[in-house]
Amino acid sequence: MTIYLERQQWLQNEMRKRGWSGFLVTHNVDIYYYCGSMQTGYLFIPTEGEAVYLVRRSLVRAEAEAAVAVEALGSLKTLGERLRARCAGAGVDAAAGETPLRIGTELDVLPVQLYVRLQTALPGAVWEDGSLLVREQRMIKSPDEVAAIRAAARVADGALEAVIPHIREGMAEFELMALIEHQLRLRGHQGLMRMRAYNSELITGMVASGASAAVPTYFDGPAGGTGLHPSSPQSSGRTLLRHGDPILVDIGCTIDGYLIDQTRTFVIGALDPELQRAYDVAEEVLRATEARLQPGVIAEHLYLLALDQVQEAGLSAHFMGYGADQVKFLGHGIGLEIDELPVLAKGFKTPLAPGMVIAIEPKFTFPGRGVVGVEDTYLITEGGFEKLTVSREGLRRI
Amino acid sequence: MTIYLERQQWLQNEMRKRGWSGFLVTHNVDIYYYCGSMQTGYLFIPTEGEAVYLVRRSLVRAEAEAAVAVEALGSLKTLGERLRARCAGAGVDAAAGETPLRIGTELDVLPVQLYVRLQTALPGAVWEDGSLLVREQRMIKSPDEVAAIRAAARVADGALEAVIPHIREGMAEFELMALIEHQLRLRGHQGLMRMRAYNSELITGMVASGASAAVPTYFDGPAGGTGLHPSSPQSSGRTLLRHGDPILVDIGCTIDGYLIDQTRTFVIGALDPELQRAYDVAEEVLRATEARLQPGVIAEHLYLLALDQVQEAGLSAHFMGYGADQVKFLGHGIGLEIDELPVLAKGFKTPLAPGMVIAIEPKFTFPGRGVVGVEDTYLITEGGFEKLTVSREGLRRI
Structure with a gap:
């Protein structure tokens, strides 16, 4: 049985509990997750029976890639009867068409205009928000997914090590970023990092x-960055690297669809003692978090513990941003997208479980002076955790 | 009056005609277009009165960037009364709250989940799809927008010229792409190219x-590309550049938020005569299109004329893709996003008008052999057109 069929069966089992007829997967990333292909179209997974991938383009390519049956999408007008026919096994009478279909889909990403078209194509269908279900399933990674993330971690490390000899005073942030991106791309980074x-x-x-x-x-x-223009108000800008300034290098890449995320802090010369101490506290927070990183621990507890630790260090005002712009989390799930579950934040009661992959990023912001911190990506294992990022830690002095 | 206020007033005028109370701009690119800032939040433009930018983060940065009043977003629960208060001038009684608000928003991009939250926050409001209105307004570029696109064209050309000496047999597609991206980034490319x-x-x-x-x-x-993996099934892959193969270099970049798009065909050595002829026909299609590129011409006519020309050349089966995967257009509007209006395709009855910026890209696909073609980006002017791309044309032999 392929991993894709296993994933479909997990979803079918959940839909059975909920009395849904099936799931119309519309989002490219989710389609890829359930069938191994990302062509344009819809993947329909009936609660009973076999999935079908209805493809607009490229049909040829979907047929070569997908682990499910592929059909041409055709007109949306025929979609209703085709889905209904697929659901026939679930107690829906295809001919009579009297039982309304209950269809899950990803309402967190589906645009209203397309939703209205789908509603028109399937008159009488009841739509259910399946976003959380998909996101919760995707939270637990398979060995293949972890292998891709591990490969991405090696690529990120290789790129970082390759550029370190080129870091010098007077270089602009965007120049260093361009060098890193170049090295990432040469090592196979797909060039896109997806967010949901x-x-x-x-x-x-x-x-x-x-x-x-x-x-x-x-x-x-937690960190910002001027970016190059108000139309792209994040990340590297034209600021020149200066002696003594903390240089935050928060990078990721995508290998075989999967992302890694890591942060290292550099300095040309030495940091002033207050920033150096904050950096040390960031590593201490990471160590303390690691000490509790195991199945069963509640996601929000890790955030609350970090808050306590930071308060004891007298750095609460600087933790994960400053003032009104502080963000309220310590880490985030990562996989095909960078903003996956679980989130290490208040209100996230999810117990950690084997297979989760989480980027943990304690950082401290000092307005006018800079940001220091560290970030690693971890796999939760039966016995605790495995750190997936491989770049060496510690403040890196140039 | 700032360009942003002019844009708001244009929209207000259109809303007045439609009897709308205001427009809740939710999409980052549209928010930027109307106020010059792209922070997280909503821009509300009442039909009568002044716009307000309700910002979640960063408030500080929105205040520094935006050409409108900025307020903290706060709870969505208060959104209804705040928007109603802003609409008071439009004949809506803020206190009584009896007249339902009619609010335009971008239903082509707004996710259903967020739409439902907004509907809950504004009970009784009637929502109108304002996507097309915004996209039609954005179709006509101001001189500042054209200047940014011109700058992007120079960056694309500079990057291309810088990498040409490095093109060699045996180099992988992704290696050449990585070189181009590096050169683009060093010249100020923002790193993202937005699609809607x-x-x-x-x-x-x-x-x-x-x-x-x-x-x-x-x-x-029209062209494909293997990409690096089924999770990223487009663009450059691991194929090595070979003597005699057409090398399609379709690149763009983003400067001050605005995109350029251009394609040049390269070959190491020489193309076989059939592909060379197809390349020549692509340039002829571009010349014939240019000859008609002026205000008043209907967008779809340019596509239909190209179809005729291509048929005469006996290349219909190869035009803009092959077989089931042919795309049905000749060009597309471009600006803050790459998929803007107008589209040069059947059914697009829009007459060309001064200020439109359109990428025109005749290409021919030969399965098993390659893609040849050319693409330039044009500004429609009072007298005809101005070509914004500056890279020299002609098949480029290495």
């Missing part, structure tokens, strides 16, 4: 230094 | 050679 949340976008990560790193952004992360 | 359509994504463009370029993709464009 509306309006969210990601530019490989960031090189941000000194005061510029502490400039807050629209990005839902 | 659901599930659409873009990796700088592509270097694709020989048979690999003819492999169809999910991407809604």
Whole structure:
């Protein structure tokens, strides 16, 4: 049985419990997760019976890639009867068409306009929000997924080590970022890093230094970065790397669809003692978090423990951003997208479980001075955790 | 008056005609278009009165960037009364709250989950799909927008010229792409190229050679590319550049938020005569299109004329893809996003007008052999057009 069929069966089992007729997977990343192909179309997984991938383009390519039956999408007008026929096994009378279909889909990403078209194509169908279900399933990674993330971690490390000899005073943030991206791409980074949340976008990560790193952004992360323009208000800008400024290098890449995320702090010369101490506290937070990183621990507890530790260190005001722009989390799930579950944040009562992959990123922001911190990506295992990122830790002095 | 206020007033005028109370702009790109900032939040433009930018984060940064009043977003629960208060001037009684608000928003991109939250926050409001209105407004570029696109064209050209000396046999597509991206980033490319359509994504463009370029993709464009993996099934892959293979270099970049798009065909050595002829026909199609490129011409006519020209040349089967994977357009609007209006395709009855910026890309696909073609980006002017791309044309021999 392929991993894709296993995933479909898990979803079918959940849909059976809920009395759904099937799941219309519309989002490219989710389609890939359930069938191994990402062509344009819809993947329909009936609760009973076999999935079908209805493809607009490229049909040829979907047939070569997908682990399910592939059919041409054709007109949306025929979609209703085709899905109904697929659900016939689930007690829906295909001919009479009297029982309304209950169809799950990803309402967290599906645009309203397309939803209305689908509603029109399937009159009488009841639509259920299956976003959380998919996101919760995707939270637990298979060995193949972990292998891809491990490969991405090696690529990120290789790229980082390759550029370190080139870091020098007077270089602009974006120049260092361009070098890193080049090295990542040469090592197989796919060039895109996907985020799920509306309006969210990601530019490989960031090189941000000194005061510029502490400039807050629209990005839902602890560090900011000026970016190059208000139309791209995050990540590396034109600030020049200066002696003594912390240089935050928060980078990731994508290998075989899967992302890695890591942060290292660099300095040309030495950090001033207050920032050096904050960096040390960041590593201490990471160590303390690691000490509790095992199945059964509640996600939010790790965040709350970090808050306590940071308060004892007198650094609460600087933790994960500053002032109104502090973000309220310590880490995030990562896989095909960078904003996966679980989130290490208040309100996330999920117990950690083997197979989860989580990026943990304690950072401290000092307005006008910079951001220091560290980030590693971890796999939760039966016995605790395995660190997937391989770049060596410690403040890196140039 | 700022350009942002002018844009708001244009929209207000259209809303007045439609009897709408206001527009809740939710999409990051549209928010930027109307106020010059792209922080996380909503921009509300009442039909009468002044716009307000309700920002979640970063408030500080929105205040520094935006050409409108900025307020903290706060709880969505208060959104209804705040918008109602802003609409008071439009004949809506803020206190009584009896007249239902009619609010436009971008239903082509807004996810259902968020839409439902907004509906809950504004009980009784009537929602209108304002997607087309915004996209039609954005179709006509201001001089500042054209200046950014011109700058992007120079960056694309500079990057291309810088990498040409490095093109050699045996180099992988992705290696050449990585070189181009590096040069683009060093020249100020923001690193992201935005697309509006659901599930659409873009990796700088592509270097694709020989048979690999003819492999169809999910991407809604005439050429394909294997990509690096089924999870990223477009653009450059691991195919090595070979003597005599056409090398399609379709690249873009983003400067000050605005995109350029251009394609040049390279060959190491010489193309076989059939592909060379197809390349020549592509340039002839571009010349014939240019000859009619002026205000008043109907967008679809340019596509239909190209179809005729291609048929006369006996190349219909190869035009803009092959077989089931042919795409049905000749060009597309471009600006803050790569998939803007107008589209040069059947059914697009829009007359061309000064200020439109359109990428025109006649290409021919030969399965197993490659893709040849050319693409330039044009500004429609009062007197005809101005070509914005500056890279020299002609098949480029290495």
